[in-house]
Amino acid sequence: xxxxxxxxxxxxxGVTPAQVAEVEEALARLPGAIxxxxxxxxxxxxxxxxxxxxxxxxxxxxxxxxxxxxRDHPEHQAALGIIRPLLAExxxxxxxxxxxx
Amino acid sequence: xxxxxxxxxxxxxGVTPAQVAEVEEALARLPGAIxxxxxxxxxxxxxxxxxxxxxxxxxxxxxxxxxxxxRDHPEHQAALGIIRPLLAExxxxxxxxxxxx
Numbered sequence: 001x002x003x004x005x006x007x008x009x010x011x012x013x014g015v016t017p018a019q020v021a022e023v024e025e026a027l028a029r030l031p032g033a034i035x036x037x038x039x040x041x042x043x044x045x046x047x048x049x050x051x052x053x054x055x056x057x058x059x060x061x062x063x064x065x066x067x068x069x070x071r072d073h074p075e076h077q078a079a080l081g082i083i084r085p086l087l088a089e090x091x092x093x094x095x096x097x098x099x100x101x
Numbered sequence: 102x103x104x105x106x107x108x109x110x111x112x113x114x115g116v117t118p119a120q121v122a123e124v125e126e127a128l129a130r131l132p133g134a135i136x137x138x139x140x141x142x143x144x145x146x147x148x149x150x151x152x153x154x155x156x157x158x159x160x161x162x163x164x165x166x167x168x169x170x171x172r173d174h175p176e177h178q179a180a181l182g183i184i185r186p187l188l189a190e191x192x193x194x195x196x197x198x199x200x201x202x
Binding site: 004048049052093094097 | 109152159
């Protein structure tokens with residue numbers, strides 16, 4: 001049973017596309033830097049739903065120990081240092097996945 | 102470029118494990134009923150993060166047309182009919198995924 005971590009971000013008013021691009025650059029470094037990441041997907045909301053958040057991150061790892069390694073990794077902490085000042089709101093959850101379907 | 106849909110739920114006070122089990126049963130029917138679902142994962146939050154939501158759903162589809170087919174499918178609407186009365190809060194986003202990494 002693998003573990004999936006989800007984080008949704010709503011940006012504060014005035015956050016620019018250049019700032020979001022900086023977030024994406026920081027996140028792009030993580031799969032290469034954190035071997036515990038079995039899969040990593042992120043991106044800007046497409047604007048096709050009602051009252052959606054602005055950005056999503058999904059990290060797939062083997063379990064709780066791997067999740068903690070990701071969470072505490074210096075490159076992830078560096079990305080959070082870029083993300084946090086831009087946030088109006090954050091929503092997150094971690095749940096078990098079967099690994100398929 | 103595939104599309105990933107995420108929905109996070111925070112249950113209202115007083116929602117019972119039996120009611121959450123009903124939600125899971127309704128969601129379990131969807132991969133068999135909705136051919137547009139390339140992958141479907143959902144589950145209760147593990148309680149290992151701070152201020153997390155209570156439940157997560159992740160749907161992977163080919164694109165916007167497939168997402169609309171999922172969203173509007175009668176079995177999905179039936180599941181929403183079970184979920185909505187239990188909700189204190191919902192967070193969602195749709196973003197493009199490369200299909201791998």
